[in-house]
Amino acid sequence: MxxxxxxxxxxxxxxxxxxxxxxxxxxxxxxxxxxxxxxxxxxxxxxxxxxxxxxxxxxxxxxxxxxxxxxxxxxxxxxxxxxxxxxxxxxxxxxxxxxxxxxxxxxxxxxxxxxxxxxxxxxxxxxxxxxxxxxxxxxxxxxxxxxxxxxxxxxxxxxxxxxxxxxxxxxxxxxxxxxxxxxxxxxxxxxxxxxxxxxxxxxxxxxxxxxxxxxxxxxxxxxxxxxxxxxxxxxxxxxxxxxxxxxxxxxxxxxxxxxxSGITRRQVLEKYQVYGESVLGKYGKGRPNLRDIVRPLINLFHSESGNGQWKRRTDAALLHCTTLKSFLDEVLPAIPDFVLDSFAFKEATGREDLFADVRRxxxxxxxxxxxxxxxxxxxxxxxxxxxx
Known part of the structure; x- marks a missing residue:
């Protein structure tokens, strides 16, 4: 095994x-x-x-x-x-x-x-x-x-x-x-x-x-x-x-x-914040920096209400924020509560017949x-x- x-x-x-x-x-x-x-x-x-x-x-x-x-x-x-x-x-x-x-x-x-x-x-x-x-x-x-x-x-x-x-x-x-x-x-x-x-x-x-x-x-x-x-x-x-x-x-x-799992993006961000604060600068010489830690979050609200403003606020906040908490406090108001607190709904997009003819x-x-x-x-x- x-x-x-x-x-x-x-x-x-x-x-x-x-x-x-x-x-x-x-x-x-x-x-x-x-x-x-x-x-x-x-x-x-x-x-x-x-x-x-x-x-x-x-x-x-x-x-x-x-x-x-x-x-x-x-x-x-x-x-x-x-x-x-x-x-x-x-x-x-x-x-x-x-x-x-x-x-x-x-x-x-x-x-x-x-x-x-x-x-x-x-x-x-x-x-x-x-x-x-x-x-x-x-x-x-x-x-x-x-x-x-x-x-x-x-x-x-x-x-x-x-x-x-x-x-x-x-x-x-x-x-x-x-x-x-x-x-x-x-x-x-x-x-x-x-x-x-x-x-x-x-x-x-x-x-x-x-x-x-x-x-x-x-x-x-x-x-x-x-x-x-x-x-x-x-x-x-x-x-x-x-x-x-x-x-x-x-x-x-x-x-x-x-x-x-019933998890929401607000809960995901709360857990990720704990992680981010624990590793910020962990390996010396400012590595990883806040930009490194924030980068995976950029697309978390893809195609959702507030996504454009979220990305604009992110660019601005990364110029002066020094902790993940301060960053999230500044940028999260761009996202409506109903988006933050919603679950992942059943996905219906995609080509269900993508491989229909492949055997031929x-x-x-x-x-x-x-x-x-x-x-x-x-x-x-x-x-x-x-x-x-």
């Missing part, structure tokens, strides 16, 4: 987003949903290793954030092994390896992220190294392809090789390929076409593995549609950041079938001849540090 077995299954998870899914945002998200799986921002293994004396500021989180997944990236096996061991003290429920980030900082100079999909043998080795240094489950997040390496069989080769060489049995699939030159990370989230048919074909061709779908899903209604169509899990990103209340507020009831578009099955992909891969030694 893994630690993650103690929690609801990862039917719904919040994507790791650089600069966004920090400890502050995850604290807010957990106040709204008790069951969604939370992911950290991607942390390079080198960062964890080189910041060994300052790990709390990168890896610490409150116990109520469980279930929580640490996403790491990197290409050096020694650093991946050491970073995993250092993270063990923090008790993450899973460790996820990033094979999907198209950022030039990662796939270019860093030589990891989505670029690793072109080296599945290494990814399999890396996952074995990570798994051998932790008791947590290990997973991979990837794209459906990279540049011109975007055929369904190439995706299957990647899945087959990684799962054959390591204990990895769960893949989070962003259903767009990555274009590593000519497109920014934001363009890579919208310009390459979504190919949901590749994802659902993986369910058919790898029945012993688990797959979570990611990309282009913007509401709990659409997440539920994916699950009803056979996905083992659904991951949402920007939608839950830009509209946290009207997405996360429905996860527990719609996805997990749990009773509504499935590519041909991954042939048995493709199972020889592992034999075609060159053998490379796994290099570990002396402690191994």
């Amino acid at each position: 893994t630690v993650s077995d103690a929690y609801s299954p990862p039917l719904f998870s919040i994507a790791p987003m650089m600069g966004w899914t920090d400890n502050h945002y995850r604290t807010l998200a957990r106040l709204i949903t008790k069951h969604a799986w939370l992911y950290t921002e991607m942390l390079a293994a080198e960062t964890i290793v080189y910041q060994e004396d300052n790990l709390d500021s990168f890896l610490a989180y409150s116990p109520d954030q469980h279930p929580i997944v640490l996403q790491i990236g990197g290409r050096n096996l020694e650093n991946l092994a050491k970073a995993t061991r250092l993270a063990n003290a923090y008790g993450y429920d899973e460790i996820n390896f990033n094979c999907g980030c198209p950022s030039p900082k990662v796939s270019g100079r860093g030589c990891f992220g989505a670029l690793l999909m072109l080296d599945p043998k290494f990814v399999g080795e890396a996952m074995s190294v990570i798994a051998s240094n932790t008791n947590a489950a290990v997973t991979v997040k990837c794209r459906i392809g990279v540049d011109d390496h975007d055929s369904y069989n190439e995706l299957c080769d990647f899945i087959h090789i990684v799962s054959s060489l390591s204990p990895t049995k769960h893949f989070i699939i962003h259903s767009r390929k990555a274009l590593l030159s000519g497109l920014s990370p934001s363009d890579n989230r919208r310009i390459p076409p979504l190919k949901y048919e590749f994802f659902f074909a993986l369910l058919r061709d790898f029945p012993d593995l688990k797959f979570t779908i990611n990309g282009g899903i913007n509401s709990v209604v659409e997440a539920d549609a994916a699950l009803r169509s056979g996905a083992h899990g659904v991951m949402l990103g920007r939608a839950v950041y830009y509209n946290p209340w009207h997405t996360l507020g429905h996860v527990d009831t719609v996805i997990y079938g749990s009773p509504s 578009l499935l590519p041909p099955p991954y042939g048995k001849e493709s199972s020889k992909a592992l034999e075609r891969m060159p053998t490379r030694p796994v290099i570990l540090d002396e402690e191994e």
